[in-house]
Amino acid sequence: MNMRTHLLTDFELMILLAVLRVGSEAYGVPVAREIESTGGRTVIVSAVYAALDRLERNGLVTSSVGDPTPERGGRAKRFFTVTPTGIRAIKDTQRALTALWTNVPQLEGSRS
Amino acid sequence: MTTKRPPALALALLRRVAADNDPLVGDLMEEFDNGRSASWFWRQVLTAAVTRPLAPGQGRDRGPRLAINTRRPGESAGLLGVPPVAPGPKPIGFMNISSVQVDGIGGLGLVVAAFCAALEFEQLRASMLVAVCGGVVLGGLMILLRRRRGPSVPRHNDPADLLRAALSPERFRTHDHGTPGRHPVDHPPVLAAVS
Numbered sequence: 121m122n123m124r125t126h127l128l129t130d131f132e133l134m135i136l137l138a139v140l141r142v143g144s145e146a147y148g149v150p151v152a153r154e155i156e157s158t159g160g161r162t163v164i165v166s167a168v169y170a171a172l173d174r175l176e177r178n179g180l181v182t183s184s185v186g187d188p189t190p191e192r193g194g195r196a197k198r199f200f201t202v203t204p205t206g207i208r209a210i211k212d213t214q215r216a217l218t219a220l221w222t223n224v225p226q227l228e229g230s231r232s
Numbered sequence: 233m234t235t236k237r238p239p240a241l242a243l244a245l246l247r248r249v250a251a252d253n254d255p256l257v258g259d260l261m262e263e264f265d266n267g268r269s270a271s272w273f274w275r276q277v278l279t280a281a282v283t284r285p286l287a288p289g290q291g292r293d294r295g296p297r298l299a300i301n302t303r304r305p306g307e308s309a310g311l312l313g314v315p316p317v318a319p320g321p322k323p324i325g326f327m328n329i330s331s332v333q334v335d336g337i338g339g340l341g342l343v344v345a346a347f348c349a350a351l352e353f354e355q356l357r358a359s360m361l362v363a364v365c366g367g368v369v370l371g372g373l374m375i376l377l378r379r380r381r382g383p384s385v386p387r388h389n390d391p392a393d394l395l396r397a398a399l400s401p402e403r404f405r406t407h408d409h410g411t412p413g414r415h416p417v418d419h420p421p422v423l424a425a426v427s
Contacts, residue, residue, distance in 0.1 A: 148259035165263070166280035169256050185255070191265045195258030 126178070126209040127216055134159050135171050136210050139181065139200050147186070147197040148172075172200055179205035238264045241348055242277045249281040256280065274349055281342065 128136065138154035139146040151172075152163040175181045186197040200209075221227060238244075238261060250256045264273050321357035 148255060149263055149390030151257075164279045164283075165259050165276055166250070166256055166283065169253065172282065188258075189262075192262045195254045195261070197258065198255035 125212040128213045138203050155166045236265050238273045239270050242274050245345055246277045
């Protein structure tokens with residue numbers, strides 16, 4: 121029996137990859153910055169949190185609350201970690217996208 | 233070390249809309265402290281205010297209005313208090329689509345916030361003017377449509393309709409058999425309610 125694959129939207133995929141790239145310090149600000157600098161798109165921080173909440177409900181990330189800091193007005197950071205299910209979802213999405221990418225004459229030779 | 237203070241009004245609005253999301257408030261304050269502009273802060277806050285209540289399971293429950301059931305067919309037994317036989321995927325539940333609801337602010341609060349933002353930022357004034365003109369035109373159209381439709385029949389279970397009917401009976405028809413969902417009335421509306 122085939123295991124159900126979880127395909128991610130482009131924004132979810134970017135967020136999961138950004139969380140992985142940032143590492144242990146992955147909270148809202150660095151994740152948003154990573155998407156902006158690497159992904160080249162402007163990010164609304166509340167949209168990042170909304171997507172991360174959805175990913176957490178689906179078991180693709182987990183979160184933990186850190187210590188409050190003065191520059192944040194005494195508010196705590198919420199750190200995110202990608203779960204093994206999340207890693208599998210990233211790989212499933214990559215596989216699906218790669219499969220769609222192949223044998224499309226218009227796209228041949230366009231990859232640098 | 234001194235920290236830069238974000239625009240007070242935007243911060244107050246953010247504290248209202250993200251009252252249960254301290255990390256988001258902290259993140260935006262940290263980013264502002266790191267050199268982001270006031271317009272960036274306003275954009276983040278207003279977007280958070282508008283988009284946050286659309287997420288299912290968030291926001292204050294203000295009772296049913298127009299709602300769509302996003303449960304799967306097999307999960308409908310849960311609505312009657314009987315748990316589904318097999319634990320399926322987590323149901324999303326009901327999502328209100330009748331209006332944009334913002335926790336602790338409401339539609340009028342959003343209008344005031346947009347007006348204040350337009351006062352602060354010149355580039356928003358044209359958009360605000362277009363929105364106001366559009367609202368006035370839409371309101372006028374709704375009034376015209378309501379007048380053309382004529383008087384309606386009071387709903388028996390609606391105290392506001394019954395009060396209106398008692399105060400100005402000429403506004404209501406006494407016979408209406410063709411409108412679905414409305415009750416035909418052969419006698420004065422208030423009497424119809426008690427009979």
